[in-house]
Amino acid sequence: MRAFQVTSHDAPPSLVDIAKPEPGPGEVRIKIKACALNFGDLLMIKGTYQATPPVPFTLGMEVAGVVDALGPDTNGPEVGSDVLVFGGSGGLADYGVYPAESIVPLPNGMSYEDAAAFPVAYGTSHVALDHRARLQPGENLLVLGAAGGVGLAAVELGKLMGANVIACARGADKLKVAQAAGADHLIDATAADIxxxxxxxxGADVVYDPVGGDQFKAAFRACNPEARLLPLGFASGEVPQIPANHLLVKNLTVIGLYWGGYLSFKPEVLTGSMRTLFGWYGEGKLKPHVSHALPLAQAADAYELLRSRKSTGKVVVTLD
Incomplete structure (x- = not known):
């Protein structure tokens, strides 16, 4: 079967032929139909992501597809079922094998592209805003990187949760996307004094930041007393250093979040969140934004869209 693999951290990933995997006890094999890309994949390629597998490995965290086979003694979804899984890796391939307990049935009417684009963006944003920051109706939510995958989901969810959403993104085109997702106020990160x-x-009551760098510094200085800051990633390439003495002055709270980490110590946080999100999707309150969908043969081009920041929302790779 085909797989888009990292074989060395000193060379670009490439499409290779490998054996189709066989599911073991407690495992499910999925015929993959769509896989969403993430900024973490770019770090995996360089070997700097916190959960980088040993080489060689197949890229692709978020997978949607059809159950193809069950391993021995496995109580899983029926063969032929449409499912979703956050696998961490392995999604950019014709087939993937995953633990049965991590498989989630797709809601009725959800497309494979929507499903693949769903768990990281919406899951991260919902757990961050609801479980960690306890965002309240009427609060000012500042979203940096507001046209990216997680940022755009944070705009949409923040509005749904009753916040006053301030979206910060680069350029008018990306700000239009954030406005369409529900942003109340728009700030151009390339031209404005944030x-x-x-x-x-x-001022900001909650800061949602997948960017880091100078934007975090500006947002930090714009916080109201008792504001909560969520540093979720560092797309700028700069990890901000937080002055602890300034935290004291305004009684600020900096809240860490690694969404995937809950799988190992409190998975019920993720399952409860996903149940809420699927409910909202079924009610038509959420609509994943996929700016580009490319076939597996163009996986390298799909990653370049992400790397060059030419995409908005999510980039998805589709498989026949």
Whole structure:
């Protein structure tokens, strides 16, 4: 079967032929139909992600497809069922094998592309805003990187949760995407004084930041007393250093979140969150934004869209 693999951290990933995997006890094999890309994949390629598998490995965290086979003594979804799984890796291939307990049936009417684009963006944003930051109706939510995968989901969910959403993104085109997702106020990160603009809007009560760098510094200075900051990633390439003395002055709280980490110590947080999110999807309140869908043969081009920040929302690779 085909697989888009990292064979060395010093060379670009490539499409290779490998054996079709066989499911063992407690495992399910999926015929993969769609796989969403993530910024973490780019770090895996370089070997700097916190959960990088040993080489060689197949890229692709978020998978949607059809159950193809069950391993011995496995109580899983029926063969032929449409399912979703966050596998961490292995999704950019014709087939993948995953633990049966991690498989989630797709809601009725959800497409494979929507499903693949769903768990990381919406799951991260919902757990961050609800479980970790306890976002309240009427609070000012500042979302940095608001046109990216997790950022756009945070805009949509923040609005749904009753917040006043301030979206910060690069350029008018990306801001239009954030506005369509429900943003109340727009800030162009390439032209504006982020701190001044946020302060003029009443300051930030919650900061959702997958960017880091100078944008985090500006957002930090625009926080209201008792604000909560969520540093979720560092797309800028710069991990911010937080001055602890400034935290004291305004009684600020910095909250870490690694969404996938809950799988190992408190999975009920993720399953409860996904149940809520699927309910909202079924009610038509959520609509994943996929700016590009490319076939597996163009996986390298799909990653370049992500790397060059030419995409909005999610980039998905489709498989026949």
């Amino acid at each position: 701190r001044a603009e946020v302060k003029a809007l009443g």
